[in-house]
Amino acid sequence: MLKNLIIPKFKNNSKEPKRLWLDLGDLGDLVNPAGPHEQWQDHGMGLLRTILHQNGLMTDMFSTRQCTSWEEVERRMKGYDMLIMNVRSYTYPIAYRAAKIFKRINPHGIVLTGGMHATVALDEMLSVPEFDKICQGPGENVIVNLVANPDAFPRVVLGIGAKSMAEWPMIDRTLWPEPASAKLKARFNWPLEPECGWGPPPVATILTSRVCPWQCAFCNENSYIPNMGRRPVDMVIEELNYLDETYGPIGSVVIHDSMFFQNPSWLEEWLDKYPKYANKTWPYWAAARADTVRQWPELFEALVRKTNWHIVSIGFESGSDRVLKILNKECTEEDNYFAIDLLTRIGDDMEAKGLEPPIFWSNIMLGIPGETREDAFKTMRMLKYTKRIMPSISFYAPYPGSALGHQLIAEGKSLMTKENYHRYPDDEKVKGIDYNFYRDLLSGKYDDEINRGLATIRQQRSNYWDALAKA
């Protein structure tokens, strides 16, 4: 067993400040959730609380998701000296309100914040006086000193990350919030996680790598978080086995990496060791890119077949080269169709052998500035062409922090504002986009047009595969 599994126990010194870590999410999400994703746990919080506790800095914790009213949140926050929050864009309004309440009922208390929203939207955080300290970027190598001695730091703190995920301790998952109703407890599998349609429960979510190195114009996460070494394969497998033995049996795994299918040498080691040394070759969800699938098709196929990579998440985004260029996706239509054909062929073969075929989980964007109707038809055609797919379709959103988002905000074309962009109140996010056309498209009004081109694509792809087979 790994040494980093052993967490030293420290007694809470009564002279120590009372510290509260507030897990953020919508009220009631851990009482009576409406969907699976809102029940997922925060790996950032789990990691940082584990580090704090290993260093003797104990924190209490509860989640806004465990509460059903702000009065309950207020009651549970009373009497603390320090409030710590990991703030994402979609939890920003909750963090803002919690900080206001905390300061009102604990006027001498200090509020420490960090997280992705602090990193990409610092101006917004700075305008809130209740946020006493704002940590940008990775926090794992600064949080102990910051929490122990916040007065030694300026208001804005530049985070320090680990050079490698091998330096991270294993998350103590009992530091995550528990489901807060008997009904939810019965199916949650805490401290593992509930199923979300990607594999059988209980689900173990895990990170093996951090940050996608590509520079898509709608994301750009690697502009904010420095690269770091991937978690060694042995550590990943040992953690899964530990979770299986301690809290399991595990039903399936979700690898939360922004980009799992990178670093071929790591993937080859995973291919070799996961089936051999994991207690079970649990089916898993993990992300890839169409161009890397095309670049390393043998490795991709081996991973799907031998490691039970059952749900392959690929952000195809668009079925049009024009739009893929606008998005700086660095993938082509041909890359997308190659990946689709390859997984279909693997799936057909597995199905013929009585095995469950792998499925795509695919993010698709519509309503991208510059997209023509024909571009959108091509995207819908690509979706219809794909035999086994769970599509996740959304309208493009110009988020602050991304290159295209910056540009559209600067040009005054974004309909998202600081007041509403966290809550996605409407589909309409960019000026000049014909959203009625897209609504009609999604409701099937252009299906005849889409289907007309589909037969041609099927014929072309069939010829392509015939030619490849002959070659």
Added chain:
Amino acid sequence: MKVPLSEAQRQLIIKMAQGMRLKDHRDIEGNKYFVIYSPDGRGDVVSREDVEALVEAGLVSSNKKFPSATYWLTEAGQALAQSML
């Protein structure tokens, strides 16, 4: 397999087939609700139980976006809608 639908559920299917869009919403007070929107942007709240029943029956699916998802008719839902229109 035929799924017995309530009148409210049938109406929801018909409205979606006619181009109205179904979305879920949540607010900072913890309220979660479903709204069916007409093309002019007017919205009516619909029952969460009805939407969940249609999803369970495979007639309606969504983009599974969190914290607000957009729903649409699956192929089975579209076929059913055609038979009802």
